[in-house]
Amino acid sequence: MFDAHCHIPSPAQIREIPSDWRGLVCTSRQEEWTSLLMTVETSLGMTGAIGALPSGKGSPPLHMIERMERILDHAPSVQIGEVGLDRRFQDAAPIAAQREFLVDALELGYRRHRSVTLHIVGNERILFDILQAKRGRLPLMIWHGYTGSVETAKRFVATGGILSFGPSLWRPHLKLAARLAELRDMPFVWETDWPEGWLPEPWRQLPYEEMLSAHASRLAAAMDTNEERLEERIDAIGTLLTNQQTPR
Numbered sequence: 613m614f615d616a617h618c619h620i621p622s623p624a625q626i627r628e629i630p631s632d633w634r635g636l637v638c639t640s641r642q643e644e645w646t647s648l649l650m651t652v653e654t655s656l657g658m659t660g661a662i663g664a665l666p667s668g669k670g671s672p673p674l675h676m677i678e679r680m681e682r683i684l685d686h687a688p689s690v691q692i693g694e695v696g697l698d699r700r701f702q703d704a705a706p707i708a709a710q711r712e713f714l715v716d717a718l719e720l721g722y723r724r725h726r727s728v729t730l731h732i733v734g735n736e737r738i739l740f741d742i743l744q745a746k747r748g749r750l751p752l753m754i755w756h757g758y759t760g761s762v763e764t765a766k767r768f769v770a771t772g773g774i775l776s777f778g779p780s781l782w783r784p785h786l787k788l789a790a791r792l793a794e795l796r797d798m799p800f801v802w803e804t805d806w807p808e809g810w811l812p813e814p815w816r817q818l819p820y821e822e823m824l825s826a827h828a829s830r831l832a833a834a835m836d837t838n839e840e841r842l843e844e845r846i847d848a849i850g851t852l853l854t855n856q857q858t859p860r
């Protein structure tokens with residue numbers, strides 16, 4: 613099974629991962645890049661994605677893009693993620709700086725043929741401004757942990773984007789959960805955001821593999837669709853997301 617977004621597991625957690633598994637393992641902190649690259653090199657099925665996000669310390673500096681590019685050039689399977697916009701840190705990381713970094717990261721993904729994992733909290737209007745301005749020069753993108761509206765989801769898909777649904781969909785009172793069937797025919801993947809992301813209470817004690825399949829089953833049921841067919845479809849998208857080094 614393919615997991616479109618998780619973080620660096622500990623060595624003990626790596627032993628929980630089934631042998632036929634594949635996944636995109638992301639980081640949003642530069643301090644983690646080295647350990648991520650080492651982990652994915654020695655673990656079967658893992659594709660690494662390096663990124664940096666706005667935080668309380670500010671927006672990632674633009675020169676970090678050059679460092680990312682050097683790593684991508686040496687590691688043809690490494691992708692980009694997480695990068696994006698986050699309204700919560702706007703005081704420390706002004707939106708203009710967030711925007712500039714995201715534009716450069718998308719451009720890098722396009723030039724180097726790598727997928728880009730987006731983290732978007734608020735500021736959707738700015739995201740669509742960027743996507744519109746970069747039309748024709750966009751990399752393959754996933755919107756990780758998507759929980760927004762059906763309308764925004766369709767708009768993102770229209771730009772060529774892929775939605776990624778994580779366990780955060782099952783937070784109490786989230787409106788999208790009841791409307792997932794409307795997105796059944798859109799390009800989307802599933803993800804766990806494990807071991808960092810939010811999980812419904814009963815899943816917190818489950819081994820990773822059981823948690824991923826509980827999420828997959830619940831998503832298929834909410835979309836009123838066949839889980840096996842969904843898994844096949846998501847595996848195929850997973851291949852695109854992890855093999856972006858092939859020239860287009």
Ligand SMILES: [Zn+2]
Pocket residue numbers: 617618619638694805808809
């Ligand atoms: Zn994440």
